[in-house]
Every structure is written in C-alpha cells, then in structure tokens.
Amino acid sequence: MSPVVITPRLTLVQVYAIAKNTFKEAVRSRIFYILLAFALCLLLFSFIMGLLAIGSLRRVILDMGLATIAYFSAATAIFIGIGLIYKEVERKTIYNVLSKPLSRSSFILGRYLGIMSVLLVNLVAMTLVLAGVLASVGAFTPRIFSAVGYIYLELMILSAVALFFSSVSSPVVSAICTVAFYLIGHTSSSIPSFLVPLVQSAFAKRALLLLYHLLPDLNLLDINNLVVHNIATAPGFAVRGVTYTLLMVAVLLLASSLCFKRRDLV
Amino acid sequence: MTVRTLAGVLVIVLLLAAVVPLHQQMAALHDTYPSEFRSYYIPSSAYLKVACLGQDNFAADLIFIWSIQYFDRYKQSVRDTYLLHTYDVITDLDPRFYEAYIMGNLFLSLDKKWDMLYSLSDKGIAADPKDWLVAWDAGTYAFFQAHDYAKALQYFHIAYARNPNRPILKDMLANAYKYEGDYESSLHYWQSIAQEYAGQEDHQASYFRFAAERNIFDLTIKIDLRNLTSAVAMYRQAKGAPPPTLRALVSSGYLKSLPVDPEGKPYLYDPKTGTVTCQTPFKFRGKFGQW
Numbered sequence: 001m002s003p004v005v006i007t008p009r010l011t012l013v014q015v016y017a018i019a020k021n022t023f024k025e026a027v028r029s030r031i032f033y034i035l036l037a038f039a040l041c042l043l044l045f046s047f048i049m050g051l052l053a054i055g056s057l058r059r060v061i062l063d064m065g066l067a068t069i070a071y072f073s074a075a076t077a078i079f080i081g082i083g084l085i086y087k088e089v090e091r092k093t094i095y096n097v098l099s100k101p102l103s104r105s106s107f108i109l110g111r112y113l114g115i116m117s118v119l120l121v122n123l124v125a126m127t128l129v130l131a132g133v134l135a136s137v138g139a140f141t142p143r144i145f146s147a148v149g150y151i152y153l154e155l156m157i158l159s160a161v162a163l164f165f166s167s168v169s170s171p172v173v174s175a176i177c178t179v180a181f182y183l184i185g186h187t188s189s190s191i192p193s194f195l196v197p198l199v200q201s202a203f204a205k206r207a208l209l210l211l212y213h214l215l216p217d218l219n220l221l222d223i224n225n226l227v228v229h230n231i232a233t234a235p236g237f238a239v240r241g242v243t244y245t246l247l248m249v250a251v252l253l254l255a256s257s258l259c260f261k262r263r264d265l266v
Numbered sequence: 267m268t269v270r271t272l273a274g275v276l277v278i279v280l281l282l283a284a285v286v287p288l289h290q291q292m293a294a295l296h297d298t299y300p301s302e303f304r305s306y307y308i309p310s311s312a313y314l315k316v317a318c319l320g321q322d323n324f325a326a327d328l329i330f331i332w333s334i335q336y337f338d339r340y341k342q343s344v345r346d347t348y349l350l351h352t353y354d355v356i357t358d359l360d361p362r363f364y365e366a367y368i369m370g371n372l373f374l375s376l377d378k379k380w381d382m383l384y385s386l387s388d389k390g391i392a393a394d395p396k397d398w399l400v401a402w403d404a405g406t407y408a409f410f411q412a413h414d415y416a417k418a419l420q421y422f423h424i425a426y427a428r429n430p431n432r433p434i435l436k437d438m439l440a441n442a443y444k445y446e447g448d449y450e451s452s453l454h455y456w457q458s459i460a461q462e463y464a465g466q467e468d469h470q471a472s473y474f475r476f477a478a479e480r481n482i483f484d485l486t487i488k489i490d491l492r493n494l495t496s497a498v499a500m501y502r503q504a505k506g507a508p509p510p511t512l513r514a515l516v517s518s519g520y521l522k523s524l525p526v527d528p529e530g531k532p533y534l535y536d537p538k539t540g541t542v543t544c545q546t547p548f549k550f551r552g553k554f555g556q557w
Contacts, residue, residue, distance in 0.1 A: 056330070059363075059365070060327050060331070070321065190316045194312050194316065228323055
C-alpha cells in the first residue's frame, strides 16, 4: 500500500469532515437546546418587559434582546467549547482520528470551525426571533444584524479561548479559565475609567493603562448601545474589529495547536 | 405506572400543597414591615457598569422598570433620599436614556423636588447636544408647576436653539418672557410667530396666529401702561405732584407721544392718584391669564 500524501486539498477535506462532525456532536448536546430555549423565551419575554417600561417598548426589546443574545451565545460557546478536545481524549476517540493521515493542527482547526458553525446557527435563530418581536411592534431595524455581527466576533475569540483551554486541561478547569477570560474581557474597560482615577502615582497610572492594553477588551466589540441609539460606528471601526478578532483567533488557535502537538496522548 | 412512581408523584403534590400556604403566610408577614425597611439599595453606577459585563443599557432598563413599578411603594422620606440617586444611576448607565429623564422628572415633580429635577435635566441636556426634549420637559415643569419663569426661559432657550422648527418652543419662550415680566422680548417672539403664520390656513397656523394676535394685543397694552406709569412716577418725582393730564407728560418731555390702546382708544388717567388704566379689556383670560 502506498503512503497517503497530505495535499492542501486533502487537508481541507479533513478539516471540513472534522468541522461537520463537531457540528453534529454539538447539536446533539442537550445543553445547546436548553440554552437556546431559555434565550428564545427571554427574547419573547422582552416584549412584556417593554410594556412595563412606559414609553420605552422599542428600546427595552432591543436592549434585552441583544443582551440575551450576547449572554446566551457566550454561555453556549463556553459550554460547548470547553469539552471539545478533552472529551475526545477521555473517550479515546481521538486515537481513531489521529491514526488517520491528519495533522493535529487540522484537527484543532476543524473543531474550531465546527463550533463556530454551531454558534452561527444559534445566533441566526435568536436574531430571527428578535427581528420578529421587533417587527411585531413596528420597531424593526436592520442595524440589529450589525450588532449581532459584532457579537459573533466576540464569540470567535471566546470559542478560541475555550478550545485553547480544552486542549491543555480538563473541562472544569477550562470552564473556570474561559469564564474568567470572559469576565476579564468585559471588565477590563473599567481599568482606565474606574481604577486609573483612583491611583495617585503617575507610574501606577501608566502601568494600569499598559495592563489595560494587554488585556482583551471585549466591550470594544459590543455596539449594542450604539444600535439602540441609532449611532453609527466610527469610520474604520469594523475593519479594526475584524482584524483584531482574526489576530486573536490566530494566536489562540496556534497556541492550542502547539500545546496539543506537545501533548502525549499515549 | 408503578406504585412507587405514583407514591413519588403524590409526595411531590403534597409538598407543593404545603409550600403554597407557607408562601402566602410569608408574603403576608413581609407586607407588615414598614415600607422604608424593605430593601432599597442600588450600588453606584461605577460598580454596576463592571457587573453588567458591557450590557449597560440592559442594566439601565431593568432599574428603570423596577423604579416605575415600585415608585408608590415607598414613603416620600425614602424617595427623597433615593429617587434622584436611582435616576442618576440609570442615566449614568445610559446617558441617552431619554425616557428615564422624562420619567425621573415626572416623579421628582410629584414630590416638588425642583432642584433635583433641574439637576437630572441638566445631565440629560449635557448628554446629547442634539436633543431638545429633556430641555423642553424641564422647561414645562419650571413654567407650569414651579412657576420659576427664569429657569423655564433658560430651558426653553436651549430647546429652541436645538430645534428652531418646533413652533411650540417659540410659543413657550414668548409665554415665559411674558410671565417673567420682560414684555418687550415676549412681544418680539409673538410678533415673529404672527409673521410666520400670516396667510396660512391650516389648523396649527390658525392656533398659533390666534394666540399670537391676542398676546400682541395684551402686551401692547401692558407695555404702554408700564411706560405711562413710569413717566407719571418720574413727573411726580420731579414736580412733587402727578401731572394734571397725560398730555402734560408729552409737553414736559417724559414721553415722545401719547399712545392709544390697540383698539384706538385713549388710556384713562386719574390725576388725583396718578394711576393709568385701559378701558379696553385684555383678551387673555383663564388660568394663566392673571399676569
């Protein structure tokens, strides 16, 4: 039997096969449906909340709808992402996969694309419900799609983080680390606004600002507030947002791949 | 279904049956606490901004909805302490939450907390340099309820500068000047309104033209009476006695000419007391007519 030559075309087919398998696995997961059902209920409930806020029906539906999508899709990314690699190792199914002429990097990439496709389906379902609720009160705005687009960018980073931790540790540790990343990502913006004014020393101020720029600031990718107030994003913001996300994802996937390559699975 | 399953379901039903009255009793006991001791605490917006993980608007909405539902559960003493803080937090979380400014102003006006109302409105006015609604809202409270016409003028001027196309803003500016006692400025705005709607026949134009014509009529009399009274006072101060007739004011140089009212009738003068009156009645009557 002649040895299999790994060509770029074969790699793509392999990555696609892994991604498809990951998608199927994720949509069979009960947690996926539970989170989606909760999110859809909350989206519908936003209509009732809007009625309670006198004169603010449109804004409450938009705020609550976009916040629900952001929170629940992040939870889905974390819950599904943390077990992606570990489960394969634990069930020993990884040996079947890696015994094929498939690089570990392709496996990581396939897993990542799989989870991103699941999250895309999830996001589309929630966005359609939100659009329906908004349309039912005559408040539909196509700008929700741009807000959801930015939520997807955040999910791209979050899933890469979950995948990275999943490739080096157990699901519990991965969950703790990914949630910590999410919390840091959404609270780091308070460093310049909240912590820096509290310190007196100029050196400490500079150190805090440096720390802020080193940490991820996921709030930068959140344009929900702008959409609610019909404010356009700054020119060039979208390009920078997408580039920043792709860079972060590339770094995390590369790190996951390196860690996974060094991992002794025997 | 096995007996064991049935027994399990029965136990669940019995437990639920016990929970309901217990909950009712707890709720009844809770209602006996004085309202000011019920929990009412909102952390500062700086902490909330961190805690809501970027969804500041959503957090603002939740506190806003809560503030509306629970407003009348608290005594005024509690509201005095927390009402402005609540709306301060909401508008810190979302500085462009117009409904919160409007609702906060409404609640503060019910307690007649005018300084708090102005403070909240000033924040809203500063938050969005294009918005005129918050300034308009604050101006109407200052005008109709606090009767603080100087403050009303300040807010109507901001609203008018931001949206000069709203005829009601010019109308309110003219009214605020009138009640503030600056009749000349008020007359200037009413004349501008009358000019703007001259020859137009739609409902809005007739409404504003009607108001402008009546106000111009009344203000002309008011200005004339004030000028005449002032001239009489100056004459009295100089000569030690009021003038024998109004014409004496013109011949002595205190007036350039003797005015007549808008119907062409002369003003009446009592030389004994030195008072000047108008024989034509004012056109404006009603609640705000006593100016």
